[in-house]
Amino acid sequence: MDPCQAALSIVNALEEAGFQAYLVGGCVRDRLLGREPEDYDVCTDARPEQIQTLFPRTIATGIRHGTVTVIAGGHPVEVTTFRVEGAYRDGRRPSHVRFVRRVEEDLARRDFTINAMALDRRGRLIDPFGGQGDLKRRVIRTVGAADDRFREDALRMVRAIRLAAQLEFTLHPETEEAIRRMAPDLARLSVERVVQELEKIWKTRRSSKAIASLFRLGMMDHLPPFRRWELPSSACLSPLTVLDEAPSRRMRWALLLHLCGQKPEEAARRLRELRLPRRDVEEIGRLYRSAASWPPFLTEEEGKRRIFRDGIRFCREALELSQRLGAIDAEERLGQSEALNRWSDEMPIRRMGELAVNGKDLIDATGRPSGPWVGHTLERLADAVILGRLANDHQQLIEEGVRIGRDTTADPGDDD
Secondary structure: OOHHHHHHHHHHHHHHOOOOEEEEOHHHHHHHOOOOOOOOEEEEOOOHHHHHHHOOOEEEEEHHHOEEEEEEOOEEEEEEEOEEEOOOOOOOOOOOEEEOOOHHHHHOOOOEHHHOOEEOOOOOEEOOOOHHHHHHHOEEOEOOOHHHHHHHOOHHHHHHHHHHHHHOOEEOHHHHHHHHHHHHHHHHOOHHHHHHHHHHHHOOOOHHHHHHHHHHOOOOOOOOOHHHOOOOOHHHOOOOOHHHHOOOHHHHHHHHHHHOOOOHHHHHHHHHHOOOOHHHHHHHHHHHHHHHOOOOOOOHHHHHHHHHHHOHHHHHHHHHHHHHOOOOOHHHHHHHHHHHHHHHHHOOOOOHHHOOOOHHHHHHHHOOOOOHHHHHHHHHHHHHHHOOOOOOOHHHHHHHHHHHHHHOOOOHHHHO
């Protein structure tokens, strides 16, 4: 059973039990566009407790607001009771919901017309706000007054931008004007919700379109945490199309920092402000710094040392990013890429674990206690091996390691 069949089986079961039930929202939109939906949602006049009784496997994911996740054929499907919503006092969630009997009332609370359509199991479309027409016109338009929808949840402004990029649609003039007018309300959003939308933008084919709109409509001046940064004006931005050509998510984050005028040495701090995971903070920051400082001429020694330190994949990514940052040109990147691949193939080892000796071997051979000298010696041995000055041979490395260890002044760690 595929996700579509799972959702339709839920619709069928609800109807057979005497309830109304429809596919709703993004899955209807995507099906009308001829796209495969990422997930399926169902709406119904059945109450949450009735849904739980009817299906053997359920999760009360948002039962206060009428949502129960039903597991059908191994697929999770959100099933939500028709509802209307009270005031959004926190700018994110309604203060209360009231369950209703008509699907049209439920669709009226949704964000955009193209997301406010429902489809029954016979293929009959419920479209009270002209969503199908907006799909044909390829336009993003709010359900009802844009000011009301954005006042309920300011993140809808960012979603409008993301959907326009994702579907390659345009904003309806009234929707766009409302975003421009209400952009200051974006300051109320949490960083985490903003980043979730940016992560979705990175998955679109035209990320540049979304980021350009965020700047053009004055949204970046109010979005946390960007509103606290010193941002360039949209007129001073570098070409944003570099985002569309970037092959990885972490490269797009690095490019966004660059486009926002943030220096490589500020990367870690800015990435922490974005509340990205620690690993992302380290890797994206390191990638940005490496690319920004990439030399226009790379010697074989430096190239092999970079490969050993960072790995060939990281080096290729940093090299590509350096071109997108304007640090090197396309011809230089092509030449260096070929050289990096050649040097990588030539190197007898590409990581420390492949060295024919380890720290214990050195300690046993020298009779010295463990200490920082061990790491320093291994680094010097590895460097000699990758540059072809020593063979990766256990006996040769032990002899050279003993010599290095004998010449190294005892350090404080030796007495521990």
